[in-house]
Amino acid sequence: MNTLPLYRQLANHYLDAIRSGTLKTGERFPSIRLMMEKHAVSLSTAVQVCRELEGQGVLEARPRSGNYIRQPEPLPHPLPPAPQDVDAYVGIHQQVSSVLKASQRATIKVNFANPYCAAQLYPLKTLQDHMVKALRQNPQLLGTTAPTSGNLELRNILARRALTSKTHLNAEKIVITNGATEALNLALRAVTQPGDTVAVESPTFHGLLQILESLNLRVREVPATADYGINLFALEQLLRDPEPIRALIVMPNLQNPLGSIMPDSHKARLVQLCAEHATVLIEDDTYGDLVDTEQPLSTLKYWDHSDNLIYCASLNKTLAPGMRLGWISAGRWHDRVEMLKHSQSRGCEALSQLAVSAFMKTPSYERYLRRLRKILTQQRQQMRTAILRHFPQDTCVTEPRGGTLLWVELPPGFSSMRLFHEGLKVGIQILPGDIFSNGSGFGHYLRIACGAPFTPKIEEAVATLGQLLKNQA
Amino acid sequence: MNTLPLYRQLANHYLDAIRSGTLKTGERFPSIRLMMEKHAVSLSTAVQVCRELEGQGVLEARPRSGNYIRQPEPLPHPLPPAPQDVDAYVGIHQQVSSVLKASQRATIKVNFANPYCAAQLYPLKTLQDHMVKALRQNPQLLGTTAPTSGNLELRNILARRALTSKTHLNAEKIVITNGATEALNLALRAVTQPGDTVAVESPTFHGLLQILESLNLRVREVPATADYGINLFALEQLLRDPEPIRALIVMPNLQNPLGSIMPDSHKARLVQLCAEHATVLIEDDTYGDLVDTEQPLSTLKYWDHSDNLIYCASLNKTLAPGMRLGWISAGRWHDRVEMLKHSQSRGCEALSQLAVSAFMKTPSYERYLRRLRKILTQQRQQMRTAILRHFPQDTCVTEPRGGTLLWVELPPGFSSMRLFHEGLKVGIQILPGDIFSNGSGFGHYLRIACGAPFTPKIEEAVATLGQLLKNQA
Ligand SMILES: Cc1ncc(COP(=O)(O)O)c(C=O)c1O
Ligand SMILES: Cc1ncc(COP(=O)(O)O)c(C=O)c1O
Numbered sequence: 001m002n003t004l005p006l007y008r009q010l011a012n013h014y015l016d017a018i019r020s021g022t023l024k025t026g027e028r029f030p031s032i033r034l035m036m037e038k039h040a041v042s043l044s045t046a047v048q049v050c051r052e053l054e055g056q057g058v059l060e061a062r063p064r065s066g067n068y069i070r071q072p073e074p075l076p077h078p079l080p081p082a083p084q085d086v087d088a089y090v091g092i093h094q095q096v097s098s099v100l101k102a103s104q105r106a107t108i109k110v111n112f113a114n115p116y117c118a119a120q121l122y123p124l125k126t127l128q129d130h131m132v133k134a135l136r137q138n139p140q141l142l143g144t145t146a147p148t149s150g151n152l153e154l155r156n157i158l159a160r161r162a163l164t165s166k167t168h169l170n171a172e173k174i175v176i177t178n179g180a181t182e183a184l185n186l187a188l189r190a191v192t193q194p195g196d197t198v199a200v201e202s203p204t205f206h207g208l209l210q211i212l213e214s215l216n217l218r219v220r221e222v223p224a225t226a227d228y229g230i231n232l233f234a235l236e237q238l239l240r241d242p243e244p245i246r247a248l249i250v251m252p253n254l255q256n257p258l259g260s261i262m263p264d265s266h267k268a269r270l271v272q273l274c275a276e277h278a279t280v281l282i283e284d285d286t287y288g289d290l291v292d293t294e295q296p297l298s299t300l301k302y303w304d305h306s307d308n309l310i311y312c313a314s315l316n317k318t319l320a321p322g323m324r325l326g327w328i329s330a331g332r333w334h335d336r337v338e339m340l341k342h343s344q345s346r347g348c349e350a351l352s353q354l355a356v357s358a359f360m361k362t363p364s365y366e367r368y369l370r371r372l373r374k375i376l377t378q379q380r381q382q383m384r385t386a387i388l389r390h391f392p393q394d395t396c397v398t399e400p401r402g403g404t405l406l407w408v409e410l411p412p413g414f415s416s417m418r419l420f421h422e423g424l425k426v427g428i429q430i431l432p433g434d435i436f437s438n439g440s441g442f443g444h445y446l447r448i449a450c451g452a453p454f455t456p457k458i459e460e461a462v463a464t465l466g467q468l469l470k471n472q473a
Numbered sequence: 474m475n476t477l478p479l480y481r482q483l484a485n486h487y488l489d490a491i492r493s494g495t496l497k498t499g500e501r502f503p504s505i506r507l508m509m510e511k512h513a514v515s516l517s518t519a520v521q522v523c524r525e526l527e528g529q530g531v532l533e534a535r536p537r538s539g540n541y542i543r544q545p546e547p548l549p550h551p552l553p554p555a556p557q558d559v560d561a562y563v564g565i566h567q568q569v570s571s572v573l574k575a576s577q578r579a580t581i582k583v584n585f586a587n588p589y590c591a592a593q594l595y596p597l598k599t600l601q602d603h604m605v606k607a608l609r610q611n612p613q614l615l616g617t618t619a620p621t622s623g624n625l626e627l628r629n630i631l632a633r634r635a636l637t638s639k640t641h642l643n644a645e646k647i648v649i650t651n652g653a654t655e656a657l658n659l660a661l662r663a664v665t666q667p668g669d670t671v672a673v674e675s676p677t678f679h680g681l682l683q684i685l686e687s688l689n690l691r692v693r694e695v696p697a698t699a700d701y702g703i704n705l706f707a708l709e710q711l712l713r714d715p716e717p718i719r720a721l722i723v724m725p726n727l728q729n730p731l732g733s734i735m736p737d738s739h740k741a742r743l744v745q746l747c748a749e750h751a752t753v754l755i756e757d758d759t760y761g762d763l764v765d766t767e768q769p770l771s772t773l774k775y776w777d778h779s780d781n782l783i784y785c786a787s788l789n790k791t792l793a794p795g796m797r798l799g800w801i802s803a804g805r806w807h808d809r810v811e812m813l814k815h816s817q818s819r820g821c822e823a824l825s826q827l828a829v830s831a832f833m834k835t836p837s838y839e840r841y842l843r844r845l846r847k848i849l850t851q852q853r854q855q856m857r858t859a860i861l862r863h864f865p866q867d868t869c870v871t872e873p874r875g876g877t878l879l880w881v882e883l884p885p886g887f888s889s890m891r892l893f894h895e896g897l898k899v900g901i902q903i904l905p906g907d908i909f910s911n912g913s914g915f916g917h918y919l920r921i922a923c924g925a926p927f928t929p930k931i932e933e934a935v936a937t938l939g940q941l942l943k944n945q946a
Contacts, residue, residue, distance in 0.1 A: 017641055022644060023633070101812070116617075122616040124615050128612070131824075164507075185817055194689055295512070295513040321617060322619065343654070344687075345650075346652055349822065
């Protein structure tokens with residue numbers, strides 16, 4: 001129990017707040033009246049609190065204006081170092097987490113890690129206008145809870161659009177999520193138990209490896225290549241193993257990081273293989289809409305006739321990263337996914353859904369996507385050329401048919417992890433290949449995103465990376 | 474593999490979409506041109522698709538206007554019944570999930586289950602204006618990803634406000650979440666492993682029981698009462714058990730459903746007990762700001778001197794349920810929580826955070842809360858009086874010092890689960906006591922929320938419930 005007198009307790013409370021910066025130098029200190037009211041203390045106690053803090057040199061009384069916070073003296077003995085939580089990322093993929101955290105801490109001038117398009121490429125003005133309109137038309141919106149599964153109109157629009165890629169999603173069985181990230185979490189939580197084994201492509205999206213480890217799932221990797229995506233022979237072998245593979249997560253269209261697109265025949269065979277082995281197929285279609293061609297790619301869902309597939313997608317790459325909208329269509333696991341969504345975060349806030357619905361139901365949406373695809377094609381070409389120009393000889397770069405990502409293979413011996421750390425120091429961020437697998441086969445690969453218009457500054461950054469690599473040699 | 478000719482495959486695809494209602498009767502069917510473009514089929518295939526569907530009687534050609542969808546004939550043999558997923562809620566608390574789902578399916582006229590305040594009690598117009606302003610001031614907002622931990626200004630405001638309840642949260646170590654729901658998920662995921670045991674109050678918030686089961690955690694219940702909250706003697710006994718209790722989740726202020734407020738001496742002792750037994754304390758302060766009195770209640774966090782506590786809270790009850798904003802302050806588990814948040818759903822969308830910051834930093838926020846508290850006090854009193862008037866003799870009702878919830882004890886023999894189902898049939902929703910515990914001790918309790926102004930319609934609904942109960946006798 002606290003045995004200090006009340007005024008000392010309160011003074012210490014505020015001292016902590018000042019030392020940690022919650023109350024800042026130069027700011028006004030809470031008034032005597034406020035303290036009396038909020039802490040239910042007497043006038044004399046409140047005054048004593050201020051005296052105590054003045055005595056410690058952290059408050060300065062200014063006549064007729066109140067008390068102001070002064071720079072606190074350094075503590076006589078240095079504070080004990082903040083307890084380092086060495087276990088901070090255990091269970092959330094130590095390697096991926098550390099790389100992401102290092103990036104967060106650095107000052108980034110050129111970001112080649114960001115898979116989104118540059119903000120100005122999104123139809124922001126139009127979406128803003130739709131938001132303002134939706135707010136005006138729904139005056140109670142902010143005061144009411146949204147349905148767990150999301151806005152039904154948006155779900156209808158998503159279901160209709162899917163038809164053009166020959167994909168049949170039932171609007172009633174779509175759940176709107178906080179991005180594909182939440183969709184993937186829900187898909188996995190719906191069909192697995194901790195300790196189950198889940199297969200993924202190799203290399204695969206690093207965020208997925210975090211999700212899997214944080215859900216206590218074991219991971220098996222199936223090789224994938226930039227031409228056709230996942231290797232079906234290797235998959236078939238794995239599925240024949242005695243160890244059951246509970247689920248398989250595949251990005252059939254514009255795989256991250258490879259950019260591969262599976263041929264239709266492979267898609268059909270993949271779906272069949274999974275059904276035969278009672279392995280639930282989880283499709284991540286985050287990038288499908290960014291394919292260069294006008295003709296939509298078929299989804300795995302199209303080939304699924306046995307309700308053995310969960311479809312996940314997102315608007316964060318194609319339309320508005322700031323809205324965090326994704327969705328999941330879980331077929332026979334729908335009820336389970338909906339209740340898991342309720343238990344994990346409740347229904348998503350409604351405003352973004354209304355604004356996006358209003359936009360997506362106009363023809364402007366397709367027009368906008370057409371234009372975006374053209375721009376991305378060009379940006380990828382320019383970046384690819386720059387990499388081949390500045391990087392060491394014999395560097396290989398993928399040539400994906402859409403999206404924002406290039407996968408770069410350096411000649412053996414180069415370390416992309418070293419490049420990552422050296423890049424951070426000069427404000428350039430890339431993603432090292434190592435974080436796209438639990439194995440160690442991608443140490444000389446890296447992912448470079450080209451969602452931003454190609455400028456001299458970007459070319460210069462590519463040249464700097466090239467120079468850093470040449471210093472490695 | 475699909476061996477049907479291409480036009481039949483496409484026709485079946487669209488037939489499914491029509492039968493399931495994704496394309497609706499009376500609507501225009503996709504044009505020949507669109508089909509050629511999207512499915513990369515020849516003119517003749519596209520025409521054949523339409524012929525096939527006309528032949529099946531689901532398309533009707535209107536001259537110079539295109540094809541329109543007609544009511545499809547019923548299938549010659551009835552469709553096999555949709556596969557019932559009997560396991561839909563296994564692992565997400567079957568009982569709570571079924572009750573919530575039954576409510577979702579019913580048509581509710583009077584909702585006594587909803588713990589939020591009525592929409593018109595929230596400062597919606599002001600928040601809307603702040604939203605519009607924030608959109609205008611941040612033209613790139615919707616096109617950029619938000620930081621994982623949330624908006625720093627909002628975190629600063631939350632940290633400062635906490636000072637008035639003598640609670641020291643470091644803004645740098647706050648993470649903004651999708652409501653307290655996500656905060657509780659993250660807290661539990663940060664400190665437990667599947668299979669661990671976690672203690673809760675009994676009765677406790679039903680959503681918490683879902684979260685615990687869905688995370689594969691075992692639950693022990695500690696009795697709590699409406700006067701002082703959790704029973705510390707019972708807790709001490711439990712903590713002495715050989716089975717380690719990894720974490721304890723407590724709502725010290727305005728417990729859901731009891732409305733209890735722990736005395737400061739109990740709070741201090743509780744914190745100490747948990748520290749002694751290495752049981753992590755998770756504080757859920759969702760309702761604290763709705764206490765009747767001007768003087769803020771102290772939090773458990775205030776009494777925690779050993780960094781053994783995770784603080785969770787929410788703006789969804791106090792300010793804007795439509796924004797889904799909550800937060801978590803996890804002390805030494807901060808880095809872990811931040812990375813789990815990244816892996817579970819990424820940073821929350823930024824617009825709501827900007828609008829709420831703009832409002833919360835003005836004095837209007839405290840003024841608004843003062844007014845809200847007064848209104849709630851009155852609504853609770855009116856509801857309490859009505860229940861005592863209409864319900865069976867010897868019904869007891871709590872008299873909490875804040876918030877929106879009343880906990881009602883019926884005389885033994887009455888069944889609140891039966892009342893729940895009978896109520897749904899007439900459009901009145903309550904929450905039966907059974908879902909507030911994994912045990913069976915609350916079958917004659919129910920929770921009634923009074924966030925809405927008391928009207929004759931509400932009084933009538935209370936009378937109807939009373940009549941339904943009297944029919945039980
Ligand atoms: C393949 C893939 N899936 C999922 C995600 C996460 O998407 P969201 O931002 O919609 O959560 C990403 C984002 O980088 C991704 O690349
Ligand atoms: C005690 C308690 N904790 C948490 C929650 C969930 O809060 P939120 O809506 O912020 O997710 C609720 C909502 O009913 C609650 O009553």
